[in-house]
Amino acid sequence: xxxxxxxxTNPAVVAQYxxxxxxxxxxxxxxxxxxxxxxxxxxTIVAVASATRMTLNPELGTLAKLLxxxxxxxSFLFAHTGPHELLIPIQGTWSDGSKxxxxxxxxxxxxxxxxxxxxxxPSKGKNSITLGDVxxxxxxxxxxxxAPALSSITHEKARNxxxxxxxxxxxxxxxxxxxxxxxxxxxxxxWISWIPSDHERIVSMRQELEMMAEEGRMxxxxxxxxxxxxxxxxxxxxxRQHQIHLATAxxxxxxxxxxDLAALRVKAEKEREQWAVITNRxxxxxxxxxxxxxxxxxxxxxxxxxxxxxxxxxxDRTMDFEDKEAELxxxxxxxxxxxxxxxxxxxxKQEMKAAKHQQKIMKGMFDAMEDEExxxxx
Numbered sequence: 001x002x003x004x005x006x007x008x009t010n011p012a013v014v015a016q017y018x019x020x021x022x023x024x025x026x027x028x029x030x031x032x033x034x035x036x037x038x039x040x041x042x043x044t045i046v047a048v049a050s051a052t053r054m055t056l057n058p059e060l061g062t063l064a065k066l067l068x069x070x071x072x073x074x075s076f077l078f079a080h081t082g083p084h085e086l087l088i089p090i091q092g093t094w095s096d097g098s099k100x101x102x103x104x105x106x107x108x109x110x111x112x113x114x115x116x117x118x119x120x121x122p123s124k125g126k127n128s129i130t131l132g133d134v135x136x137x138x139x140x141x142x143x144x145x146x147a148p149a150l151s152s153i154t155h156e157k158a159r160n161x162x163x164x165x166x167x168x169x170x171x172x173x174x175x176x177x178x179x180x181x182x183x184x185x186x187x188x189x190x191w192i193s194w195i196p197s198d199h200e201r202i203v204s205m206r207q208e209l210e211m212m213a214e215e216g217r218m219x220x221x222x223x224x225x226x227x228x229x230x231x232x233x234x235x236x237x238x239x240r241q242h243q244i245h246l247a248t249a250x251x252x253x254x255x256x257x258x259x260d261l262a263a264l265r266v267k268a269e270k271e272r273e274q275w276a277v278i279t280n281r282x283x284x285x286x287x288x289x290x291x292x293x294x295x296x297x298x299x300x301x302x303x304x305x306x307x308x309x310x311x312x313x314x315x316d317r318t319m320d321f322e323d324k325e326a327e328l329x330x331x332x333x334x335x336x337x338x339x340x341x342x343x344x345x346x347x348x349k350q351e352m353k354a355a356k357h358q359q360k361i362m363k364g365m366f367d368a369m370e371d372e373e374x375x376x377x378x
Contacts, residue, residue, distance in 0.1 A: 012209035015129040020074035082109030092147035114184030191242035
């Protein structure tokens, strides 16, 4: 019977690399429209599947076995193609010499045709790839290339001047698209936030997910989808703020975006408690699983200890039996030695008696001969 499995259990994870022999044979996976799987055989990508049901590690058919075909060394790279929101910290210096700090959001997706570029991470030992990993790999490049654009403007203009905001967005888009191409990504749009209080919430949520992924905490499918929705909602607030900043002077355009933004903020604020509920619930589930695992491990240890004690008792009984056998054998040997000694003493005594008897006979013979000589002399 074919088995199904989930390759993604955390919203922060965007790709996962598996070596074929680490997965069961004939295991089923259902790929969604925004999921893809690159099949690698003997180091070469032979296929990229998406929005389909596929069987991993299919066994060789009878004909292939008859033809003595060897099964290839196979591995799989799964990816959630997106869209994703990459967070890139922006640092630099404003024209007045003050420190410039902001956050850039890159709405992007992975191209199925370039999925192989994500193999860069497994090649460095990173089989579970998160959004944080992708962001970290390009953050320094983007920030360093973007910093010169900040040195000629002030913080005030970056925040409030539409023309300046448009130029910064264009510059960020150009730099980001080039960086994303290295990991097989396609840029859809960007946003920039210069007010920490506006983007701290989404940064905190993302860091929490990254930590959960690093700890290997599994999140239920229902909670994962809900967390993705809540995170996307927070991102929408920042995107709408960016749109208001870049909107033209027409009152109606700004008014429409501002109205949407206000509604989004109210909804996001109401549902922020839901995030805490989900993370706490998953933490509780993880804690319960940990306790259950510890309890099972403790029971196994007790069983193993009991088995060891029984084994030792049996060994003790065996040793007692063996000791008794050894003692009996020692006594048998001792009795045998004593018997042999007694026999030896008896034989020696018999020999001594025989010798004495022989001496008596010889003495009697000599005495008789002397008596005969004396009689002849007379």
